[in-house]
Amino acid sequence: MGLNNELIVPRAAGRSILLADAGTIALPRTGAAERTALQSGFVTTTLGKVIQWGRYSSLWPALFGLACCAIEMMATGAARYDMSRFGCEVFRASPRQSDLMIVAGRVSQKMAPVLRHIYDQMPEPKWVISMGACASSGGMFNNYAIVQGVDKVVPVDVYIPGCPPRPEGLLDAVMKLQKKIAGELPGSLLG
Amino acid sequence: MTALPPPGTPTAGLDPLSEQYEAGREMLGIEPGLDAIDLVEIGDSTMELNMGPMHPSTHGVLRLVLNLDGEVVRECRPDIGYLHTGFEKDFERHTYQQCIPYTDRMDYLSPLFNNLGFSLAVEKLLGIEVPLRGQYLRVIMCELCRLASHLLWYGTSALDLGATTAFVYAWRDREKLLDINELVSGVRMHTSFIRVGGLLADVPDPFYEMVGAVIKTFPKLIDEHELLITKNPIWRQRTLGLGRLSPEDAMAYGATGPVLRGSGVPFDLRKAQPYSSYDHFDFDVPIGRTGDVYDRYLVRMQEMRESLKIITQAFENLPDGPVNTTDRRVALPPRNELNTSMESLIHHFKLVTEGMRVPAGQVYQAIESPRGELGFYLVSDGSNRPYRCKVRAPSFSNLSALPHMVRGELIADVVAVIGSIDIVLGDVDR
Amino acid sequence: MSGARAADLLERELPAAVRRRDSGFDEVTVWVDRADLVAVCTLLRDHPDAAYTTPVFVTAVDWPDREPAEPRFDVVYMLRSLQHNDVCRLIVQLTEDDPHVPTLEGVFAGMDWHERECYDLIGITFTGHHDLKRILLPTDWDGHPLRKDYASFGEPVAFTHNLEWALPAQERPRDMPGGSR
Numbered sequence: 001m002g003l004n005n006e007l008i009v010p011r012a013a014g015r016s017i018l019l020a021d022a023g024t025i026a027l028p029r030t031g032a033a034e035r036t037a038l039q040s041g042f043v044t045t046t047l048g049k050v051i052q053w054g055r056y057s058s059l060w061p062a063l064f065g066l067a068c069c070a071i072e073m074m075a076t077g078a079a080r081y082d083m084s085r086f087g088c089e090v091f092r093a094s095p096r097q098s099d100l101m102i103v104a105g106r107v108s109q110k111m112a113p114v115l116r117h118i119y120d121q122m123p124e125p126k127w128v129i130s131m132g133a134c135a136s137s138g139g140m141f142n143n144y145a146i147v148q149g150v151d152k153v154v155p156v157d158v159y160i161p162g163c164p165p166r167p168e169g170l171l172d173a174v175m176k177l178q179k180k181i182a183g184e185l186p187g188s189l190l191g
Numbered sequence: 192m193t194a195l196p197p198p199g200t201p202t203a204g205l206d207p208l209s210e211q212y213e214a215g216r217e218m219l220g221i222e223p224g225l226d227a228i229d230l231v232e233i234g235d236s237t238m239e240l241n242m243g244p245m246h247p248s249t250h251g252v253l254r255l256v257l258n259l260d261g262e263v264v265r266e267c268r269p270d271i272g273y274l275h276t277g278f279e280k281d282f283e284r285h286t287y288q289q290c291i292p293y294t295d296r297m298d299y300l301s302p303l304f305n306n307l308g309f310s311l312a313v314e315k316l317l318g319i320e321v322p323l324r325g326q327y328l329r330v331i332m333c334e335l336c337r338l339a340s341h342l343l344w345y346g347t348s349a350l351d352l353g354a355t356t357a358f359v360y361a362w363r364d365r366e367k368l369l370d371i372n373e374l375v376s377g378v379r380m381h382t383s384f385i386r387v388g389g390l391l392a393d394v395p396d397p398f399y400e401m402v403g404a405v406i407k408t409f410p411k412l413i414d415e416h417e418l419l420i421t422k423n424p425i426w427r428q429r430t431l432g433l434g435r436l437s438p439e440d441a442m443a444y445g446a447t448g449p450v451l452r453g454s455g456v457p458f459d460l461r462k463a464q465p466y467s468s469y470d471h472f473d474f475d476v477p478i479g480r481t482g483d484v485y486d487r488y489l490v491r492m493q494e495m496r497e498s499l500k501i502i503t504q505a506f507e508n509l510p511d512g513p514v515n516t517t518d519r520r521v522a523l524p525p526r527n528e529l530n531t532s533m534e535s536l537i538h539h540f541k542l543v544t545e546g547m548r549v550p551a552g553q554v555y556q557a558i559e560s561p562r563g564e565l566g567f568y569l570v571s572d573g574s575n576r577p578y579r580c581k582v583r584a585p586s587f588s589n590l591s592a593l594p595h596m597v598r599g600e601l602i603a604d605v606v607a608v609i610g611s612i613d614i615v616l617g618d619v620d621r
Numbered sequence: 622m623s624g625a626r627a628a629d630l631l632e633r634e635l636p637a638a639v640r641r642r643d644s645g646f647d648e649v650t651v652w653v654d655r656a657d658l659v660a661v662c663t664l665l666r667d668h669p670d671a672a673y674t675t676p677v678f679v680t681a682v683d684w685p686d687r688e689p690a691e692p693r694f695d696v697v698y699m700l701r702s703l704q705h706n707d708v709c710r711l712i713v714q715l716t717e718d719d720p721h722v723p724t725l726e727g728v729f730a731g732m733d734w735h736e737r738e739c740y741d742l743i744g745i746t747f748t749g750h751h752d753l754k755r756i757l758l759p760t761d762w763d764g765h766p767l768r769k770d771y772a773s774f775g776e777p778v779a780f781t782h783n784l785e786w787a788l789p790a791q792e793r794p795r796d797m798p799g800g801s802r
Contacts, residue, residue, distance in 0.1 A: 078362030
């Protein structure tokens, strides 16, 4: 089991904090602890960590594109950038099956209620990436039609700058989100 | 059709038209007038189905309200505006050069065409012409953009019908075109490369090598795409004869581009009203015969080859010289003048801070974007901002023909028809 | 000169309908009365010398400052003739208190959406349209954004020079320049 024990240090109160610096990624690595575990056939960990490991290793984004950024989102899923290297390529057409919403593009006043509805349809736990300047702040469209930042409608975990962000930007956001999830405790265990 | 009475009831085994049957029903307390046949027959009912705005195959945030009779579409009512961005209002608040980045984001699959249409409209008002090298580079970049746009269309509409491989292949090739965008402007998609009065700058040296590689490799790559799809029996079964649009209807709906040409009307603005020296190049306008989804597909695939022909000719005959106009109403004074001339310095400052002033009047400039006639109706009042800029979006008119195209088709085929129109919601809603 | 074909034909066949004819930037514009609009467009569509069968768009331009010398709205129609490779422009002028024109749905099927968009964004009423409702904006939207008197601001953006205007006093950061004022 590829739990990354170097990155997450449990504290006395049962909460975990993230110790990793910005350059490292909370992805499975094979270290000395894992090798020992493999040889002995045993591994010791906490249930919370196993659950979060499962969650961040396999994020399922909702297939939900709004504008230009959706094209770069498609590029991220396609051949050259290949999002599946990060366990994040299973775009689901139904919000009921997805746990990550990538708001890719400008959100209009007409779209905002729909977007909230889709977010509400997604099962917990769920995360939101606000992709691009328009989704994050309204971008260059400070006018009557565009919602000035999707965080007015849904809570956002990671913001990506850029208009549109490069695929590398989205990949970085996914990795940042994975790191964030690794640092959380599963809601059900918090009681 | 009648429902058989369950065994053990007073009407079991009786002919529904006989008197004993009626008597048996009376014993059960069923009113005599109530007809057993009516009870079981499925009436003339239809179903309203909501498709979108979040639907994988609506290419954005299009919502369709479908009235279904079983699987057959009786009526389709598109509901658009989920990506309404207010571009036309934003144009009125910005100077002419500041409008260029806005045009990029309108039809985000063909940003260069939007740049070009807007720039040509302003240049028409100003009465200036871009040097030949600038025009040729505009043509090369636009046709590369058309390739990229058609490739994306090919990938996504094939994906809608289940061909995942085609999607990945299309993106493999599209990335090469995006690399050229990145080279000349620094960004992959919204280049703002074409400006009023010319271009952002002349192209850097690696441009020649990269475009040369595109010219060399793309014919083979397009063959590869065609090999995947064109004779594929699944693709043909799902698209042949589907979503037909007659030439008269296409004209009446104002459809343009591959939708109109797929219906057999050989109308291409690059030929009909040449702009930016398109009349220097030799290319054909492919048309379809029946106006179905398959014909639109063939037209686009052939258009990609024609685009390559144009790129090759423009590339080989690319003239030397400046790319930007020297008209001082638009162009910044050269750097060495700023050191010696106070007037140039003031002019430079005014152009940068206030922007150019454009003579009053109204013009309509249409160009052939990958989706059809992209027009800019520009009204100027003589100030430094457009007084009104109406964008004639090709997807908007093409989409308005959708209810006509899908009436009587199966619901599963609606997806194929939407794909064949090649809408971009940013273009539809603006 | 684009549009000259339509203007010549109208001056020949329906001289009473042409109120004004103007050209500039190589384009001809014809001003017509709204009472004649349907007749003019039907003629342009059906006459073999014109054959303007394709609608390009309809929109309106708002000139609030020129009243009462001239009416406030210019409703602009563009039609295209594929046969003769020409595009023509018609303008109908409407006053502020009576902004309606007859619909051209019956003449060009494609005008349906364009008229709805024009109604939605500028508030021109197209009488006789079968389904004249908002197309781009939500149905409960207030006002018509492309009118010049419609303020289009999503949200004020706070810069140091406009803090007083952009942010309410309690949200103004104290340590920023201008924040203490």
